[in-house]
Amino acid sequence: MLRTRDLSYWLFLAPVLIALSLVVVVPLGLGVYYSFTDWNGIEVGSFVGFENYINVFQDEEFMAALWFTVKFSIVSIILINFFGLSLALIVTSKIKSSKLLRTIFFMPNLIGGLILGFIWQFIFMKVFDGIGTHFGIENLQGWLSTTETGFWGLVILMSWQMAGYIMVIYIAYLESVPTELIEAAEIDGASPFQRLVYIIFPLVAPAFTVSMFLTLSNTFKLYDQNLSLTGGGPYKSTQMVSMEIFKTAFVESELSYAQAKAVIFFLIVAVISLTQVYINKKREVEM
Amino acid sequence: MTKKKLFSGIFAVVLLLSVVLGGCSGSTDSKDKGSKGDVTIDVFQFKVEFKKQFEEVAKKYEKDNPGVKINITTVGGGEDYGAALRSKFASGKEPAIYNVGGPQDVKDWNKKLADLSDTKAADAAFEGTLDGVTKDGKVLGLPFNQEGYGLLFNKDIFKKAGINPEKITTLAALEEAVKTLDGKKKDLGLKAVFALPGKETWVTGLHLSNAFLAPEFDNNALNSFAAKKVEFKYGEGFKKVLDLQNKYSVQPTVSLDYAKQVEELFSLQKVAIIEQGNWTYGSIAGIDEEFANNGVGLLPIPVEGYKEDSIPVGIPMYWAVNSNKDDKTVEESKKFLDWLYTSDEGKRTVLEDFKFIPAYEGYDASKISDPISKEIYKYVENKKTIGWAFMGYPTGWGQEELGVQIQKYLSGDADWDQVVENTQKSWEKSRSK
Numbered sequence: 001m002l003r004t005r006d007l008s009y010w011l012f013l014a015p016v017l018i019a020l021s022l023v024v025v026v027p028l029g030l031g032v033y034y035s036f037t038d039w040n041g042i043e044v045g046s047f048v049g050f051e052n053y054i055n056v057f058q059d060e061e062f063m064a065a066l067w068f069t070v071k072f073s074i075v076s077i078i079l080i081n082f083f084g085l086s087l088a089l090i091v092t093s094k095i096k097s098s099k100l101l102r103t104i105f106f107m108p109n110l111i112g113g114l115i116l117g118f119i120w121q122f123i124f125m126k127v128f129d130g131i132g133t134h135f136g137i138e139n140l141q142g143w144l145s146t147t148e149t150g151f152w153g154l155v156i157l158m159s160w161q162m163a164g165y166i167m168v169i170y171i172a173y174l175e176s177v178p179t180e181l182i183e184a185a186e187i188d189g190a191s192p193f194q195r196l197v198y199i200i201f202p203l204v205a206p207a208f209t210v211s212m213f214l215t216l217s218n219t220f221k222l223y224d225q226n227l228s229l230t231g232g233g234p235y236k237s238t239q240m241v242s243m244e245i246f247k248t249a250f251v252e253s254e255l256s257y258a259q260a261k262a263v264i265f266f267l268i269v270a271v272i273s274l275t276q277v278y279i280n281k282k283r284e285v286e287m
Numbered sequence: 288m289t290k291k292k293l294f295s296g297i298f299a300v301v302l303l304l305s306v307v308l309g310g311c312s313g314s315t316d317s318k319d320k321g322s323k324g325d326v327t328i329d330v331f332q333f334k335v336e337f338k339k340q341f342e343e344v345a346k347k348y349e350k351d352n353p354g355v356k357i358n359i360t361t362v363g364g365g366e367d368y369g370a371a372l373r374s375k376f377a378s379g380k381e382p383a384i385y386n387v388g389g390p391q392d393v394k395d396w397n398k399k400l401a402d403l404s405d406t407k408a409a410d411a412a413f414e415g416t417l418d419g420v421t422k423d424g425k426v427l428g429l430p431f432n433q434e435g436y437g438l439l440f441n442k443d444i445f446k447k448a449g450i451n452p453e454k455i456t457t458l459a460a461l462e463e464a465v466k467t468l469d470g471k472k473k474d475l476g477l478k479a480v481f482a483l484p485g486k487e488t489w490v491t492g493l494h495l496s497n498a499f500l501a502p503e504f505d506n507n508a509l510n511s512f513a514a515k516k517v518e519f520k521y522g523e524g525f526k527k528v529l530d531l532q533n534k535y536s537v538q539p540t541v542s543l544d545y546a547k548q549v550e551e552l553f554s555l556q557k558v559a560i561i562e563q564g565n566w567t568y569g570s571i572a573g574i575d576e577e578f579a580n581n582g583v584g585l586l587p588i589p590v591e592g593y594k595e596d597s598i599p600v601g602i603p604m605y606w607a608v609n610s611n612k613d614d615k616t617v618e619e620s621k622k623f624l625d626w627l628y629t630s631d632e633g634k635r636t637v638l639e640d641f642k643f644i645p646a647y648e649g650y651d652a653s654k655i656s657d658p659i660s661k662e663i664y665k666y667v668e669n670k671k672t673i674g675w676a677f678m679g680y681p682t683g684w685g686q687e688e689l690g691v692q693i694q695k696y697l698s699g700d701a702d703w704d705q706v707v708e709n710t711q712k713s714w715e716k717s718r719s720k
Contacts, residue, residue: 041373145542234541235694250370252683
């Protein structure tokens with residue numbers, strides 16, 4: 001623990017503090033200030049108090065986007081963690097090419113979200129359509145042109161991208177499970193399934209929390225994949241919160257209103273993150 | 288111990304200073320340039336397509352006018368430009384010349400717009416082109432160019448199907464032609480007759496809608512900007528043309544985008560008709576130059592009960608001069624714009640290098656370079672045009688409300704009455720703010 005807080009302590013800290021306050025604290029404060037005005041991006045007219053905030057809660061579009069985001073997040077979290085854990089179990093088992101497989105599974109995560117969106121757009125709209133037309137499968141045609149296919153398109157894209165990342169976290173925990181415990185269980189006659197459920201799962205439980213909140217905050221703040229894959233279409237039904245806020249600000253030019261939405265969004269994300277920290281800390285104590 | 292502390296203290300100070308000074312280094316060298324009475328004109332513009340040509344012209348102007356320096360920054364199209372311009376102003380580096388779109392922009396930027404009534408270009412501008420940027424008798428913007436759109440068609444396919452495009456000046460004739468084409472689809476190698484890009488809400492919500500809404504606003508963006516309501520007076524005709532396009536289009540239309548419409552389907556001659564404008568020339572020529580130069584014609588958008596033989600033509604963007612700048616810079620900026628649009632050298636550049644359809648008098652129209660623009664200019668000369676009232680729609684209404692509602696209609700999740708009702712409501716709502 002560093003206790004001596006003399007001049008050099010603050011001087012060393014200063015670059016970071018200055019940078020942090022310039023790019024995080026000041027804009028945040030300004031943003032909150034703007035959300036109480038009728039700012040149009042050019043000049044501040046007058047204070048409007050909580051008017052923007054009241055309007056947000058009557059804004060059907062914002063609520064629809066929020067609801068869509070929540071639905072998307074829940075489904076994605078379950079699927080990403082399921083696939084992530086499955087992949088981790090595969091590559092930690094005794095198969096030969098596990099090192100290579102790890103790299104391959106992790107790779108989608110290295111591609112930028114925008115590009116991934118366009119790649120998958122191609123797959124959904126051309127490849128799916130091609131296969132669908134060829135074999136006469138109607139379910140594969142016209143993807144991304146309905147709300148449902150747009151939703152599942154986004155879920156598939158996110159699962160594919162993030163499963164590898166989450167896999168790495170699970171691998172770390174899985175490899176720290178003591179082999180003698182598993183051997184003991186084996187000798188006691190536990191089946192592979194029982195070993196998984198009663199020995200391995202409890203020991204990798206902390207990984208669940210970490211992964212869950214990582215995926216949660218990632219899917220909740222999603223913007224680029226959303227933009228490039230569906231663009232919110234059809235008729236804004238696959239539009240998520242970040243995109244809704246961006247559109248309010250830069251398409252409809254209601255900057256102060258968008259700012260109010262952003263503040264509310266910030267609060268939601270902050271609550272989620274703080275809950276994560278709280279639960280993690282609690283678990284650490286229990287361990 | 289104290290030595291160590293002293294050392295670390297010095298080290299920290301050096302570290303801090305290097306950060307602080309590092310931040311300043313960028314701005315120190317630009318200060319000496321403004322001497323000798325030089326004027327620097329910072330231009331912040333949105334048209335990416337002519338960036339290179341524009342920069343060359345500016346260089347030429349600098350050479351001919353010693354003492355004037357022109358800096359051009361280009362930030363591409365639509366929403367990005369608006370946001371970028373705002374941040375440019377917020378950063379304190381205000382440009383001298385920038386772009387405004389229509390009445391809403393004029394209202395937003397009102398305090399930073401210089402009066403341009405005394406420029407030669409303002410006198411030479413075509414009648415009506417300055418309506419959208421005139422306020423209290425002051426002209427606050429100068430038109431870039433004219434642009435127009437209609438139903439682009441494939442001349443070859445029409446010929447093969449035995450259709451005379453010149454006769455298509457009514458909705459009935461258009462329907463007839465579409466049915467003929469649809470019947471011969473297989474022989475002509477077509478996937479469908481139309482490609483309706485429902486994903487591009489600007490095509491449906493701004494451009495198509497404009498043909499049917501502009502008449503009720505007297506073809507003037509100022510009227511639509513002032514209107515508290517939208518009636519959809521020609522809504523029936525709107526529905527008919529939309530339905531026609533949708534019925535005979537490549538499906539699904541909701542997710543069809545610009546690239547697929549123009550490049551994949553129209554340029555490769557897989558569809559016969561698309562609703563687009565002169566800006567597509569570059570895209571089509573990029574794929575099939577021969578086709579772009581000789582194979583594309585333009586049909587009117589028939590507005591039932593109004594004009595069935597006209598196309599919408601308007602000014603996409605205006606030049607504005609920042610009134611916050613000192614008098615000398617404002618003067619020089621005006622001079623530059625005047626030179627660009629009224630001098631012989633400037634005119635030549637506008638027509639041949641920028642490939643614009645001129646919005647000013649005194650141009651040799653036969654020099655317009657691409658065939659689609661030529662067709663549009665013919666409509667202008669014959670006065671068969673409809674104004675661009677969509678520039679006065681409430682902000683975001685065309686794309687985010689009407690375009691989106693049309694997507695809903697195309698998906699079958701809303702009927703036409705709901706589209707009209709919902710968009711009327713949102714129009715009134717944004718006007719009552």
